[in-house]
Amino acid sequence: MTANSPFRILQVGLGNRGRMWAEIIAAREDVALSGIVDVDPARLEPIRAQYPDTPLFTDMTAALEASTSDAVLLVTPPDGHLAQARQIFAAGLPLLAEKPLTLDLVEAVEIVQAARQAGLPIAVGLNFRYLAVSRMVRELVRTEELGMPGFGQFTYQRNRDGRAPRLNKYPLTMQHPMMLEQSIHHLDLIRFCYDREVETVSCRTWNPAWSMYAHDSNVSCLLTLEDGLEVNYLGTWTGGWNELQFEWRTDCDQGIIIQRQLFDDLAMARTQDAALRPVALEPCTPFYDDSSALLTAFINHVREGTPLECSGEDHLRTLALCFAAIESSESGKAVSMAEFFTRFGIDSGT
Numbered sequence: 001m002t003a004n005s006p007f008r009i010l011q012v013g014l015g016n017r018g019r020m021w022a023e024i025i026a027a028r029e030d031v032a033l034s035g036i037v038d039v040d041p042a043r044l045e046p047i048r049a050q051y052p053d054t055p056l057f058t059d060m061t062a063a064l065e066a067s068t069s070d071a072v073l074l075v076t077p078p079d080g081h082l083a084q085a086r087q088i089f090a091a092g093l094p095l096l097a098e099k100p101l102t103l104d105l106v107e108a109v110e111i112v113q114a115a116r117q118a119g120l121p122i123a124v125g126l127n128f129r130y131l132a133v134s135r136m137v138r139e140l141v142r143t144e145e146l147g148m149p150g151f152g153q154f155t156y157q158r159n160r161d162g163r164a165p166r167l168n169k170y171p172l173t174m175q176h177p178m179m180l181e182q183s184i185h186h187l188d189l190i191r192f193c194y195d196r197e198v199e200t201v202s203c204r205t206w207n208p209a210w211s212m213y214a215h216d217s218n219v220s221c222l223l224t225l226e227d228g229l230e231v232n233y234l235g236t237w238t239g240g241w242n243e244l245q246f247e248w249r250t251d252c253d254q255g256i257i258i259q260r261q262l263f264d265d266l267a268m269a270r271t272q273d274a275a276l277r278p279v280a281l282e283p284c285t286p287f288y289d290d291s292s293a294l295l296t297a298f299i300n301h302v303r304e305g306t307p308l309e310c311s312g313e314d315h316l317r318t319l320a321l322c323f324a325a326i327e328s329s330e331s332g333k334a335v336s337m338a339e340f341f342t343r344f345g346i347d348s349g350t
């Protein structure tokens with residue numbers, strides 16, 4: 001591999017998210033698909049004409065043997081990730097895995113340790129960190145444009161039709177679908193945009209009576225972050241209205257920062273202002289531009305050793321937060337993240 005030759009990616013998994021990833025990669029000249037794997041031939045057939053030069057496989061072992069790749073992109077459901085990651089590291093390849101890394105925290109720690117032992121990079125697909133709006137919230141907080149952030153309120157209310165043909169089906173039957181498939185992104189953004197670790201979490205998860213999900217599709221958390229920043233989080237996939245409502249407001253000692261749409265619409269006001277002022281953002285196509293930027297950061301790390309923002313180690317802290325929140329909901333008690341990290345052998349990052 002030279003710096004100018006395309007970076008060759010073996011993509012494993014071609015479902016809802018995998019089709020997006022294949023499009024993102026195919027649109028780039030500096031990246032090439034060395035192969036696409038899906039255990040379901042019916043997923044591969046429709047793309048044969050679209051990707052005539054890409055070898056297609058129904059088995060990852062065969063694909064690892066038959067193709068020459070610089071990294072693997074894993075877009076399979078999370079319950080198979082540990083076995084797949086072990087095979088990928090045994091083949092000597094860096095890994096970019098979709099979130100959540102696993103549905104079991106001990107397994108996630110094992111994957112990150114396996115990468116470390118193999119001396120190979122591992123990154124996790126927290127693409128929303130790369131949305132223009134997320135970068136801007138982080139910047140406004142970092143520069144203290146409106147002073148010290150004191151508290152935040154993050155609400156994501158959606159009535160997600162998990163039976164819709166375009167969506168994956170396993171969230172309908174898994175444990176904690178909201179926390180592990182969706183809130184994981186939000187809790188990660190809270191850590192990332194505030195650039196602070198969570199110190200304590202109190203949480204309640206539950207499933208509304210009319211839910212189509214077998215397990216809890218509502219999450220409510222109170223998070224205490226470093227510097228005493230308090231965040232109130234509510235997320236639902238089972239709202240009483242089909243229109244998605246999103247708002248993330250951060251109150252600082254000299255004003256507020258407010259994001260009013262899921263992927264854009266950022267505004268701010270100083271304490272005495274009568275109206276909000278919009279904050280200009282670079283254009284950004286959600287899921288595509290942010291994922292492409294995440295991929296660039298991963299490639300730069302593999303090729304040039306630049307810092308890896310969405311590293312496996314970093315992801316363990318977000319995943320641990322999800323599991324600490326679940327523990328809090330089950331015990332009815334607040335959970336200290338320092339104690340939780342020690343219990344699972346996770347670096348606290350502070």
Ligand SMILES: NC(=O)c1ccc[n+]([C@@H]2O[C@H](COP(=O)([O-])OP(=O)(O)OC[C@H]3O[C@@H](n4cnc5c(N)ncnc54)[C@H](O)[C@@H]3O)[C@@H](O)[C@H]2O)c1
Nearest residue numbers: 013014015016017018037038039040075076078098099168
């Ligand atoms: N970051 C994001 O914005 C985002 C968005 C959607 C989904 N995701 C994540 O992407 C992952 C996949 O989600 P999805 O919606 O594509 O699910 P999906 O169920 O639509 O697709 C998964 C695909 O993996 C294939 N597969 C299963 N086991 C395999 C194996 N051992 N080898 C090869 N292929 C295998 C299945 O046949 C299926 O085609 C999940 O972890 C999900 O959380 C992330």
